[in-house]
Amino acid sequence: MASSVRVPSVFSSAPSSACSFRRFGGYSTVSFGFTSSESERRKGFQKLAVSVSAAAADSPPSTVLVTGAGGRTGQIVYEKLKERSGQFTARGLVRTQESKEKIGNADDLHVGDIRDAGSIVLAFQGIDALIILTSAVPKMKPGFDPSKGERPEFYFEEGAFPEQVDWIGQKNQIDAAKSVGVKQIVLVGSMGGTDIKNPLNNIGNGNILVWKRKAEQYLSDSGIPYTIIRAGGLQDTVGGIRELLVGKDDELLQTQTRTIARADVAEVCIQALLFEEAKFKALDLASKPEGDGTPTKDFKALFSKVTARF
Numbered sequence: 001m002a003s004s005v006r007v008p009s010v011f012s013s014a015p016s017s018a019c020s021f022r023r024f025g026g027y028s029t030v031s032f033g034f035t036s037s038e039s040e041r042r043k044g045f046q047k048l049a050v051s052v053s054a055a056a057a058d059s060p061p062s063t064v065l066v067t068g069a070g071g072r073t074g075q076i077v078y079e080k081l082k083e084r085s086g087q088f089t090a091r092g093l094v095r096t097q098e099s100k101e102k103i104g105n106a107d108d109l110h111v112g113d114i115r116d117a118g119s120i121v122l123a124f125q126g127i128d129a130l131i132i133l134t135s136a137v138p139k140m141k142p143g144f145d146p147s148k149g150e151r152p153e154f155y156f157e158e159g160a161f162p163e164q165v166d167w168i169g170q171k172n173q174i175d176a177a178k179s180v181g182v183k184q185i186v187l188v189g190s191m192g193g194t195d196i197k198n199p200l201n202n203i204g205n206g207n208i209l210v211w212k213r214k215a216e217q218y219l220s221d222s223g224i225p226y227t228i229i230r231a232g233g234l235q236d237t238v239g240g241i242r243e244l245l246v247g248k249d250d251e252l253l254q255t256q257t258r259t260i261a262r263a264d265v266a267e268v269c270i271q272a273l274l275f276e277e278a279k280f281k282a283l284d285l286a287s288k289p290e291g292d293g294t295p296t297k298d299f300k301a302l303f304s305k306v307t308a309r310f
């Protein structure tokens with residue numbers, strides 16, 4: 001019987017970048033010019049300060065939809081959004097009722113298939129931002145016997161190839177988001193897309209990086225503020241304890257630092273919604289090993305280092 005597996009990561013085995021802060025719907029910093037007398041100026045300042053902080057306090061949390069919410073990184077994003085309920089209203093899209101139940105069966109979870117544009121319409125109603133964490137998932141061919149030193153072979157189910165899931169499915173999500181006027185889309189992809197010969201493209205003859213990149217291009221051409229995060233090899237380890245590294249054009253793949261905790265990817269997805277510096281940018285993302293460097297806390301500075309638009 002075929003079993004659903006997670007693809008072996010090519011990242012972990014071979015050696016192989018001006019500033020203003022804005023919260024969705026909120027305010028943070030305001031600068032004032034000198035106009036009249038000192039006391040008038042102070043009064044004006046106080047009034048403005050009161051109205052600014054009132055506006056910040058009253059601004060409703062942004063509604064953020066995470067798709068692939070039943071997946072390993074999507075699930076972490078969904079949980080993090082729910083933990084920050086003062087800032088965000090979390091919503092999730094899962095493919096099946098089974099996935100919905102697996103992650104708590106809450107009313108904010110919608111069931112839909114991204115390949116079927118009609119099935120995801122309701123999930124997108126009224127959202128402010130979208131975080132895309134769906135992906136085609138290859139399955140292992142039956143009969144693999146690790147004791148014989150064999151390498152496993154993979155395939156994609158009919159209709160669930162990267163072309164259908166990572167291209168058509170992501171395009172459907174971007175179109176649905178555009179139709180409801182979202183303010184930002186964060187899309188998680190993968191490092192390796194600059195090289196057509198990357199081994200990930202061979203898995204199940206799926207050309208997964210090619211189709212992911214086509215969707216990334218569609219997003220960057222959409223006019224919607226976007227952040228494309230191309231992650232290195234994903235690891236199921238604790239987040240928030242490593243120095244994060246950003247790069248472009250797969251340069252990090254040539255170094256020894258080309259993996260990242262799923263929890264860190266999830267955090268970067270959410271932080272991308274908080275800073276203007278993250279918009280209209282594409283970044284490769286990895287981390288230093290634990291204990292090497294300083295754990296990243298300043299995400300504004302991290303996004304400011306990113307210069308690439310694609």
Ligand SMILES: NC(=O)c1ccc[n+]([C@@H]2O[C@H](COP(=O)([O-])OP(=O)(O)OC[C@H]3O[C@@H](n4cnc5c(N)ncnc54)[C@H](OP(=O)(O)O)[C@@H]3O)[C@@H](O)[C@H]2O)c1
Nearest residue numbers: 009068070071072073095113114134135190231232233234
């Ligand atoms: N694995 C790595 O080392 C690695 C490295 C770099 C980047 N990445 C990328 O990082 C992202 C997150 O990876 P991950 O391993 O956390 O993801 P994952 O666990 O494989 O989750 C993928 C999710 O997509 C959902 N999905 C698939 N087809 C769908 C459809 N037709 N409609 C709705 N949802 C659908 C799946 O739902 P079901 O479970 O119901 O099918 C699953 O929840 C992916 O884009 C991945 O390619 C991975």
